[in-house]
Amino acid sequence: MTADGVVTDPPGGVRLRLDLAYDGTDFRGWARQPGLRTVQGTLETALARVLGGDPQLVVAGRTDAGVHAAGQVAHLDLTDRQQERLAASRGGTAEALAARINGVLGAYPDVVVHRTAVAPDGFDARFSAVWRRYEYRIADRTAGYDPLERVRTTSVKAALDVEAMDAAARSLIGLHDFAAYCKWREGATTIRTLLEFGWHRDDRGILVARVKADAFCHSMVRALVGACAAVGEGRLQIADVAAIRDGGVRTSDVKVLAARGLTLTAVGYPADDLLGSRAAQTRARRSLDAD
Numbered sequence: 001m002t003a004d005g006v007v008t009d010p011p012g013g014v015r016l017r018l019d020l021a022y023d024g025t026d027f028r029g030w031a032r033q034p035g036l037r038t039v040q041g042t043l044e045t046a047l048a049r050v051l052g053g054d055p056q057l058v059v060a061g062r063t064d065a066g067v068h069a070a071g072q073v074a075h076l077d078l079t080d081r082q083q084e085r086l087a088a089s090r091g092g093t094a095e096a097l098a099a100r101i102n103g104v105l106g107a108y109p110d111v112v113v114h115r116t117a118v119a120p121d122g123f124d125a126r127f128s129a130v131w132r133r134y135e136y137r138i139a140d141r142t143a144g145y146d147p148l149e150r151v152r153t154t155s156v157k158a159a160l161d162v163e164a165m166d167a168a169a170r171s172l173i174g175l176h177d178f179a180a181y182c183k184w185r186e187g188a189t190t191i192r193t194l195l196e197f198g199w200h201r202d203d204r205g206i207l208v209a210r211v212k213a214d215a216f217c218h219s220m221v222r223a224l225v226g227a228c229a230a231v232g233e234g235r236l237q238i239a240d241v242a243a244i245r246d247g248g249v250r251t252s253d254v255k256v257l258a259a260r261g262l263t264l265t266a267v268g269y270p271a272d273d274l275l276g277s278r279a280a281q282t283r284a285r286r287s288l289d290a291d
Helices: 039-051 080-088 097-105 162-170 220-233 238-247 272-286
Strands: 014-022 057-059 068-078 111-118 131-139 174-177 191-201 207-213 262-268
Touching: 014 039, 039 057, 039 068, 039 080, 039 097, 039 111, 068 080, 097 111, 131 220, 162 191, 162 207, 162 220, 162 238, 174 238, 191 220, 207 220, 220 238, 220 262
Parallel strands: 068 262
Antiparallel strands: 014 068, 014 111, 057 068, 131 207, 131 262, 174 191, 191 207
C-alpha cells in the first residue's frame, strides 16, 4: 500500500473489480470510519466473512454522507489465502463472489454488489478512471413534493427556470480551476475538466442535472448545482456562475445543496490495454486529490 492509501498491483496477485450500488441515506459516506456505518466498512465486513483476512477496497469515487451510487466501481486485491477460500467456496469463481457478498448483506440491503470479476491487467478503480458521471435531482414548486422520492430528490419551494439553469451549467464546461466550487483540502488541486453539465425536466417535472468530469473535488457537484439553482430562482444571473468560478473564491451566494439529491451514476475507463498507463499518469498527477 502506498503512503496515500492506494493499493498497488500485487506481483502475481489477483485483483477483482466490483460493480455496486447503494442508497447513501443511512451511511456516513464511503470511507471506513471508526464507530460509524459506512459503505466501505459494511462491504469489507461482508467480504471478511466470505474470504477471511482483512479485505481493503479501493473505490472510483469516495462519496460523502447521504450521497447515493448506481454505478460505483471498486477493486480488491486477494491474498493467496483468500484466493484459496474463494476457489473452495460455492461457485468457486470471481463471478460467483457477488452472490456470496449479497447473501451476507441480507434481504433488502441498502448496498448491493451487482458484479464481481477478475480485473484486467493494470486496472485501478480510482486511478484508471477517465471520467465520473453524477445526476442531481430537484423537485421545485412546479414539480411538487413526492414522498416516495424524498431519499433521492432535494425539494425547493421556488419555481425554477430550467432553461436559465441549463445555460448557466453549460457556461462552466471545460478545463478550469474550480476552487470556488470546491471545499479546500491541503495539497489537492482544484483544476478539473468538466465534460458535460446540463439540466432538463423529466416526464414527472423533476429537474435533473447530469454532470460529467474527469474527476471531482470535495463538494464540487453540490456546489455547482447550488449555483444553478440560484440562477433558476433569479438570485444569480447566468453569467455570474462563470464569473464566480473565475474569481477562484468561495462565496455565500452559492449554496451547497443537500446530499440526498446526488447519485454517482457511472464511471468510465479506457480500453484494457490503456488501463495501466492511465493509472500511472493519474497517480503521478494528482495522488493527493480528493474524489
